[in-house]
Amino acid sequence: AQSVTQLDSQVPVFEEAPVELRCNYSSSVSVYLFWYVQYPNQGLQLLLKYLSGSTLVESINGFEAEFNKSQTSFHLRKPSVHISDTAEYFCAVSSNYKLTFGKGTLLTVNP
Amino acid sequence: NAGVTQTPKFQVLKTGQSMTLQCAQDMNHEYMSWYRQDPGMGLRLIHYSVGAGITDQGEVPNGYNVSRSTTEDFPLRLLSAAPSQTSVYFCASRGGVLAGYGTGELFFGEGSRLTVL
Numbered sequence: 361a362q363s364v365t366q367l368d369s370q371v372p373v374f375e376e377a378p379v380e381l382r383c384n385y386s387s388s389v390s391v392y393l394f395w396y397v398q399y400p401n402q403g404l405q406l407l408l409k410y411l412s413g414s415t416l417v418e419s420i421n422g423f424e425a426e427f428n429k430s431q432t433s434f435h436l437r438k439p440s441v442h443i444s445d446t447a448e449y450f451c452a453v454s455s456n457y458k459l460t461f462g463k464g465t466l467l468t469v470n471p
Numbered sequence: 472n473a474g475v476t477q478t479p480k481f482q483v484l485k486t487g488q489s490m491t492l493q494c495a496q497d498m499n500h501e502y503m504s505w506y507r508q509d510p511g512m513g514l515r516l517i518h519y520s521v522g523a524g525i526t527d528q529g530e531v532p533n534g535y536n537v538s539r540s541t542t543e544d545f546p547l548r549l550l551s552a553a554p555s556q557t558s559v560y561f562c563a564s565r566g567g568v569l570a571g572y573g574t575g576e577l578f579f580g581e582g583s584r585l586t587v588l
Contacts, residue, residue, distance in 0.1 A: 369511070392574050403475075403561055403579030404514075411574050450513060458529070459577055461506075463513035 362387035362453050364462035372468045375443055381436040381465045383451030393434040394452040394459070395425055404450060410434065421445075441469045473497050477562050477580035484552045484587045492547040492583050494562030500578070502565045503545040507531065507558040508582075514561065520545055552587045559584050 367382040385391065392411050396404040408419040415427040425436045434451060446469045451462040478493045496503065504519035516529030520539040534556060536548040545564075549556060560583045565575040 366513075394577075396577075401582075403581050404563075404577075405579070406576045409574075409576070454574070458516060458519070459504075460516070461514040463511060 362389075362391065362455055362458075362460050364451050364453050364460055366451055366462035366465050368465050369463065370466045370468070372470060373441055374470050376440045378439050379437065379441050379445075379467065381449050381451075381467065383434045383436065383462060385432050385434065385451070385453045387453060387455060389455050392454045393425075393427060394454065395419075395423070395434075395436050396450045396452060396461075398448045398450065398464075400447075407436075407449070441467070443469050443471060445469050475562055475564055475578050475580040477560075477583050479583060480581065481584050482586070484549075484585065486553060486587060488552050489548070489550050490552065490585075491549075492560055492562075492585070494545045494547065494580060495543050496545075496562075496564040496578070497543065498564065498566075498578065499542060500564035500566050501542070503539065504529070504563050504577075505535070505537065505545070505547045506561045506563065508561060509558050517547065517560075549585075552585075554587045557585060557587045 363386050365384045373379050394409045395407040397407045398404045408417045410417050410427045418424045423438045448464045448466050450464050475496045501522045505517040506514040508514050515531045518537040520526045526537050562580045563577045565577045
């Protein structure tokens with residue numbers, strides 16, 4: 361069985377501040393790790409993923425996540441957030457067919 | 472390219488009524504799935520399919536039926552709706568063997584908001 365724990369349900373920050381959204385996972389087999397983002401009244405979109413290789417992965421809009429096998433973590437970071445980054449972020453783990461999501465972290469960026 | 476299309480976007484049912492949420496994808500994806508999203512619960516997998524004629528249960532399958540007669544379509548049926556099934560439902564798909572199964576991006580529809588009174 362696999363599971364995902366997102367340690368913060370809500371993260372409020374001010375514009376241009378750095379942010380970290382925390383994610384821990386558990387699995388008995390090798391996994392693939394993902395971050396998805398959901399903007400209001402929309403479906404989820406892939407933000408970035410770790411499959412293998414470099415443990416640091418980046419998205420096109422400035423987010424990055426680091427896979428840490430010893431700590432079973434995959435935290436998402438951005439050095440300077442924008443108002444438009446306000447959304448709910450989901451960490452997910454995949455093995456074989458199933459993708460298991462965490463409960464989500466609502467990131468609210470205030471002016 | 473429409474991607475994943477869900478209908479209807481909104482539906483109100485009375486307890487005991489039945490209905491079908493439709494999902495269609497035009498990306499020739501082998502894998503299709505249904506999730507429900509509830510506040511504070513994240514997304515929970517209801518049922519999934521790895522190809523036409525093959526379906527399996529996810530984390531919360533009770534009260535829901537699915538079938539997969541074609542690659543494109545994966546309807547979700549509520550046989551006797553209950554208030555506990557009030558939720559937002561998402562259909563999602565991704566490629567199969569050639570796309571590396573679990574490594575591929577999952578493409579989501581825009582969701583179907585269901586209220587059961």
